[in-house]
Amino acid sequence: MGSDLRQRAERTGLAMMAAAGILVTVADTLGWLDKVAPGGVTKLTLLILSVVTGTVLLEIGRLGLLDNVNNQLSRLDMESIAEGLKREHYSGVIRVHRRFPEEAFTRYVETAEREVAILQTWIPNLHEFKHALKKAVVDRQVRVRILLLLPSSPVAGLRDEALGTAQDPPEADVNLDVQHCLSTLAGLYGSVRPEDRERLQVRVYNSLPSIAVYKADEHYLVSSFLHGRLAIQSTQTEIDGADTVMGREVQEELNTLWRIGRDVDLADWRGSLSTIV
Structure with a gap:
């Protein structure tokens, strides 16, 4: 449950960042950015930020799979430890x-x-x-x-x-x-x-x-x-x-x-x- 909420929050935040990058780029093209924030972030920086954010957004699904794998490995570790203790202490x-x-x-x-x-x-x-x-x-x-x-x-x-x-x-x-x-x-x-x-x-x-x-x-x-x-x-x-x-x-x-x-x-x-x- 906690992992699902965290993934949804990450998706929402990254989507907002990607959208903000696109909007700022459009605003800069139309000449609105200088009026709103003179001397602000350059177009190149915003483009790079937008691309990186969009790429990370696409990778969220795979990161979720890694979370599942990690949970499975943790469960296996616990079962392995329990089995070892059973054999060691109870013969x-x-x-x-x-x-x-x-x-x-x-x-x-x-x-x-x-x-x-x-x-x-x-x-x-x-x-x-x-x-x-x-x-x-x-x-x-x-x-x-x-x-x-x-x-x-x-x-x-x-x-x-x-x-x-x-x-x-x-x-x-x-x-x-x-x-x-x-x-x-x-x-x-x-x-x-x-x-x-x-x-x-x-x-x-x-x-x-x-x-x-x-x-x-x-x-x-x-x-x-x-x-x-x-x-x-x-x-x-x-x-x-x-x-x-x-x-x-x-x-x-x-x-x-x-x-x-x-x-x-x-x-x-x-x-x-x-x-x-």
Whole structure:
């Protein structure tokens, strides 16, 4: 608003100056100038002033464009500074959720272009974004990597105890829940074309779970395996940027468990598990 008013004022002032130069020149030609202002400004000076003023008047539009460019650059500078501060002081953390945000993660999966990865003991909320995973694999050729706990791992029993599932009646069974998750993924695997199936990769790991991770491109949702609650019921730290401090640490953990994990053939996941010790 202020810039527009200033430009209009500049245009008006310059137009008046240009008009005054023309009028004075005409008055001088008709001999009126000497009567009004004897010994006044010479014709040459007035002509030069009129030409310069008219030229500047024509350039006002371009000067306005420069103002717009300057405003855009200022905005970019502020955004760049904010991004730098976020990465420096918060290590890539952009927000913290009280529990897993299914809708937000589903949106991230729906817009992912390169990779979706999940590290869990099992995925209790798989049904929330199963359809989005299928569309990512089929429609956008996105690689989907899923890491689950080996159902027969001793860690499964420890996690049962941590969740309080040894109580009667048990509320969950990690072994059975992992198998149910694998069965769901096998159904997803069977529902896509053979040429799309290679992009859906599942491995099981026999190791102490460190963190739960849901990743879509460079967005990470990270939580801990606390006692008495599922990881998706715990606080979720959202990280933006694989090159941030937190992003690099989480990605390295994903890479480590992927290396030690064993492939599951979703065409025969039960038979595949029987060969994994």
